[in-house]
Amino acid sequence: MSRYGGKKMLNGEAVIEIKNLGRVFKKNWALRGINLEINKGELFGIVGPDGSGKTTLIQSLCAILDPTEGSIRVNGFDTVKDSSKITSRIGYMSQAYSLYEDLTVEENLEFFAKVRNIPEENFIERKKRLLEFSGLSPFLKRRVRHLSGGMQKKLALCCNLIHEPDLLILDEPTLGVDPISRRHLWKMIAEYHSLGKTIILSTSYMDEAKRCGRLAFLLEGRLLSCERPDAFGKDMEDVFIANIKKVEWKRTLPFPRRLTEGDIIRVEGLSKRFDAFTAVDKIGFTIKRGEVFGFVGPNGSGKTTTIRILCGIIPPSDGQVEVAGVDVVRRPADVKGKIGYMSQKFSLYIDLTIEENINFFGRVYGVDAKSLEERKGWLLEIAGLKGKEKALTKEVSGAVRQRLALGCSLLHHPDILFLDEPTAGVDPASRRAFWEMIGLLAKSGTTVFVTTHYLSEVEACSRIAFLHQGRILALDAPERLKAIYNTDSLEDIFMQVMEGNA
C-alpha cells in the first residue's frame, strides 16, 4: 500500500482521488456522488453556498470523517483503513479555533512541533522563519487569548506549516479576518504553494477563489462543476448567484415609510478606556435618518465597543452621544426601545423553534399581540421560512438564521438598526440579498449602522468611516473617497489609510 502511495507521488499524479463520495448526517446527504482528482502542486479551491458540504468534504479529505459511500485516497492511502497514515502527515486548519488559548504563541508552535516529532534544530530555524514571515515575532510571549482574530489565524497556519506538510488543507482560512490579515494570510499561502506543495482550501470570498488554480463548485452536496476560475466568467459572484435560485427571498417591509430628514445619531469626542487600554479615542460623527453608515476596521479597532456605547450597553469614558433624540450617556435605558441590534453571532436561541424565537423577541420588545402576528407572517415570508415555523433554529442554515435574526431585530420597528458584522460566514448570494434588504430598509427611513470586514459590501453604504486603533482615519461617501485617493478599489484606500497610520 505504502509503496503504491509513494510511486503515485513521484509521477506527479493525483494526490487525492475521490470516487463516488457520499456522506449522510441524520438521513440527509451532506455530500453525494462526488468524483474528483487533485494533483500534486495544485492550489485547489472549494466554493459553494452555506451548507453546500464544503466542510464535510474537507473533513473527509483529512480522514477525520468516514464516507457513507464511495472512497477517498490521499497519497494513495484510504481514508478509512489507513487514516493514521494520512493524519500524521498532512496539515489541516479547521474553521474552529485550533490553538490552545492559555498557551503563548511560542508554546503553541512548540507543542505542534513536538507532537510532529520535529528535531530541535529544524524547529528553531522554521520557527524563526515563520514568525518573521507572519509578523508574529513581537508577540512570541503573548497568550493566544490576547491575540486578535487575524493573528490567531496566522498562528494557526504557522502551526500547520511547522512540519512542512506536502499537503495542506484549509477550511475557510480567512473567515472573519480583517482585510490586512487576509492579505498576510494569502501571502503565506502563496509562498508555501510556490515551494511545490499541494494546497486545498475552501472560501466564500470570490476574489480568493480567483487565485486558485482550479475550483470545485459545490451545491447542495453535489459537485456542480470543477474548472479553472476564468471558466466561470468575469464576475464569479454572478455565476454563483445564477446557480442558486433557491436562496431568493422576498424583500418587503411591514412598516410605513418614515421621515428621512434630520440627524438621528450625534457623537462628539467619544472615548472609551479599559484600564490603560484606549479602545475608542475621541471620535465624532453625525448620521442622518435613512443613511446606511458603514463602520470598517480591522479586528480590535473599536467597532464593537462603539456600537455597544451607542446602544447604551456600556457607558463611555468621555464624550457625548445622542441616539434618536436620547442622551445615551445620561439615560441609556431609554434608547433601547428605539433601536434594533443584531450581533455577529445572530443571538437566536438555537434550541427554540423559529416561531418561538420570533414570539420571544417580539414580546421582549413589547410588540402587541396583533402587530406581532402580522409581522411574524412578514418575517416568515422574507426569510423563506413559511411552513418551517416549527423547525428548530439549530437545524436551519447560517444564511437562513441570519435573515431570521435580522427579522427579529426589526419586529419592534426600530428607528435605527445596528448590525455587527452581519454577513460573516454567509455565502455571496445570500450576502447580496441581505444588502438589498438593507437598502430597502434605509429607503423607508430606518437608519442602518453596520460594521463589516467585507470592503466590497460597503460600496452600498451612503458613507463609510475607516476605524483604526480607536480613531477614525477617513470618513466620507464611497465615491468621494475614491476621488480623493484616486483609485477605484476601496480595499486599496483601506490599505493606504492603514499604512499611513501604522
Next chain:
Amino acid sequence: MILSALIKKEAKEILRDPITLGTAIFLPLVMLFLFGYAISLDVEDITMAVYDQDRTQESRRLIEVFSASGYFIPRYYLDSTKEIDEIMDRGKAAIAIVIPPDFSRDINSFKKTSLQIIVDGSFSATAMIVSSYAAAIVNSYSMDLMERYLEQRGVQQRHLVGVVPRVWYNPPMKSVNYIVPGLFAVLLMAFPPMLTALAIVREKERGTIEQVYVSPISPPVFILGKTIPYGIIAFGEMLLILATGTLWFQIPFKGSLLLLISASLIYVLTTVGIGLFVSTITRTQLGAMLLSLIVTLMPSFLFSGFLFPIATMPYMMQLYTYFFPARYFNDISRDLFLKGVGLEYLWGNILFLVIYAAALFTLASMRFKKKVA
C-alpha cells in the same frame, strides 16, 4: 516525546487556569471540613419533655437519672397530654416521658408499674437510638430498685448476669473517626473525574481536538497525556485531604500508611478513568459535568457504605453497589484507619480497583476515535 509534549501543554493550561486549580485543591478541603463537622451520627444532648403526674421524690429521681446519663436534657415540664402533642408536633423535643400518678406508690409497695415513653420517629435511625438509650436507662433504674428491694430482704447477691461491653476498633464510638476515612473515598470521586472529563470535552467544544485528530497523536497517547497530569493532581489532592483530615480531626491511624497510599494511587486512577470515559460519550462541558456528577458523586455518597451500611440495603441494591469503586476504597480506608488490617484482608478490594481502572482505560482508548463524527 509526543507524550511529554502533551503533558507539558496540559500542565501549563492547568497552572494558568485558576478555576481548575481552585477546584482541585480548595474545594475538597472546604468539603472535608464541612462534612467532617456536619455529618455526625452520634446521638447526644437529646431534648426531653416530661409530664410528671406523680410529682414525688421517686419520680424526680427517675428524671435525675435521665439527665445524669449525659444523653438527655429534660427541658420541658408539662401539665397535660395535650401539651405533649404540641411539643412533639413542633419538634421541640425528640422524646417525652409520662410518669403515671401512682408511680412512687406502686414502687414502694413493690407493684409493677409502667412508664410511657414517646419518641419522635420521623427519622427512624435516630429514633431507634433514642428509644434504646431511654430503655437502657429505665432498665438500669429498675435494676437499682430491685437491688434495694433485695437488700432490704437481706440478699447480698447483686447481678445475676453481668454485661461488660467492649467496643473494638472505635472504642470512644466517635462517628468522626468513621466519617473522615470514608470522606476520602467520596471527595476523590467528587472532583478528579469532573476535571478530567472537562479537560477533554473542552478541546471538543473549542475545536482544538480536530488538530489532535489530524496529527500523529495516537488515541492511547492522547488518553495518557490527560491521565498523567490529572492523575497527579488527584493524587496530590488525596495526600492533602489525607494529611489535613487525619491531623485536624485527630483520627487514629492503625494500619500501614504505605498500603493506604498505594491503594489510593490505584483509586485515583479509577476516578480519572471515569472522567475519561465520561468525556468519550459527551460533547459539551455542561453534559460532561452533569454526567460525571451523576456517575460519581451521588453513588459514592449513597452506595459506598459511607453513610448507609451496605449490609442493611435490600439485596438487589447490595449487588448494585459493586459497580462503584468508592465502595471498595471506602472499605480499604476505614479498615486501615480503624482496624489496622493488612494486605491479607484487603487484596480483594485492591485487585478490584486495579481491574476497574484497567477496564476504564481500555474502554476510553477504544471509544476515542480520531473522527469528527
